[in-house]
Amino acid sequence: MPNTTFTRNSKETTIKAPELIKKIQKAIEDKKGRDIRLFDVRKISTVTDYYIVVSASSAPHLRAIADEIQYSLKKEGTNAYRRSGDPESGWVVVDFFDVVIHIFEDQKRQYYAIEELWAGARRPRR
DSSP states (O other), X not given: OXXXXXXXXXXXXXXXXXXXXXHXXXXXXXXXXXXXXXXXXXXXXXXXXXXXXXXXXXXXXXXXXXXXXXXXXXXXXXXXXXXXXXXXXTEEEEEOSSEEEEEEEHHHHHHHOGGGGXXXXXXXXX
């Protein structure tokens, strides 16, 4: 299982992808994210190992989910590599190297249908 190493204030933290996924999913559930899908793309992508896709009901809800993911992991010394997108656009991406989270408003998720890109991916149990 891959490890992601993060450095924060001269303190290095190594967290394995399964543990990272559990913490991300808990943060999403705490903010009432809907239709959470996990994709194991290790065999079909060179970008990351796992994608998580989740729906939000509005721009403020989307922002709250992204903020909670980053806040809850930062408390434990794990920072996101980057965050892209604007909640007002209906799509935000939070990147932790081994795990990338796509947070969509419902309409944008339907429109972009990015889950179809990973139709060949394994769907691990949460």
